[in-house]
Amino acid sequence: MDTKATSGHKIVHPFSGMITCGSCGKNMTRKTVSKGKNKYIYYACSTSKKNGCYSPSMLREDSLINMVTQKVKERIIKIEQLELIDNRSNYSNFCGNTLSLRILDLDGKIRKLSQFKSNLYDSFAQGIITAGDFKDLQGLYEKEISILEDKRLSLIPTLQDQTEDVSDYFSWKDVFLQYLNMTKLDRPAVAKMIQGIRVISKEEIVVDFAYQHEYETATQYTEWGCKNG
Numbered sequence: 232m233d234t235k236a237t238s239g240h241k242i243v244h245p246f247s248g249m250i251t252c253g254s255c256g257k258n259m260t261r262k263t264v265s266k267g268k269n270k271y272i273y274y275a276c277s278t279s280k281k282n283g284c285y286s287p288s289m290l291r292e293d294s295l296i297n298m299v300t301q302k303v304k305e306r307i308i309k310i311e312q313l314e315l316i317d318n319r320s321n322y323s324n325f326c327g328n329t330l331s332l333r334i335l336d337l338d339g340k341i342r343k344l345s346q347f348k349s350n351l352y353d354s355f356a357q358g359i360i361t362a363g364d365f366k367d368l369q370g371l372y373e374k375e376i377s378i379l380e381d382k383r384l385s386l387i388p389t390l391q392d393q394t395e396d397v398s399d400y401f402s403w404k405d406v407f408l409q410y411l412n413m414t415k416l417d418r419p420a421v422a423k424m425i426q427g428i429r430v431i432s433k434e435e436i437v438v439d440f441a442y443q444h445e446y447e448t449a450t451q452y453t454e455w456g457c458k459n460g
């Protein structure tokens with residue numbers, strides 16, 4: 232009988248301390264179950280229904296590894312694509328500062344208000360609002376839009392003046408890109424890229440990635456860059 236694997240050595244499993252139950256939010260425990268000659272490793276929610284877990288999750292470790300690996304690969308590919316787009320449109324200076332985020336935010340608000348404004352006439356024509364309301368609301372939207380547009384215009388010269396060094400801004404991507412050709416997810420890779428994993432069911436997990444905010448911002452900028460760059 233081979234007992235070497237279980238004696239003495241402290242093995243840190245790739246997901247140690249990272250797996251939580253999607254239903255109750257508590258940590259899931261790693262368990263080994265023997266069935267005849269075979270051993271199966273499971274992660275299971277340790278809270279029972281009686282103790283407040285609506286639907287205690289349980290799934291096999293090998294299937295968890297497959298799902299996490301798949302999600303990590305997808306994320307790395309998306310980040311690689313962001314990188315390619317960044318290089319192509321060369322707008323990384325624009326991306327590098329928070330000012331551009333404010334301008335982007337104003338753009339969105341202006342677009343939304345303009346949309347509201349253009350829907351007003353339809354509402355009036357369909358008898359949903361009165362002529363008086365139509366006039367009042369139209370004035371209100373126009374005023375708000377012009378305030379936002381002034382604000383936007385006042386920010387642009389400041390943006391052009393900024394010579395912020397943005398070389399560090401994208402360095403987080405390398406954390407992921409170094410695993411581009413990864414075949415097996417080990418503990419160091421997991422620790423660098425993942426903050427937590429929530430198990431929703433045997434088929435569904437949610438991976439909370441590191442640098443999520445940076446990723447979302449970069450995605451937003453990239454979309455902006457594609458449309459306007």
Ligand SMILES: [Zn+2]
Nearest residue numbers: 252255276284
């Ligand atoms: Zn639970």
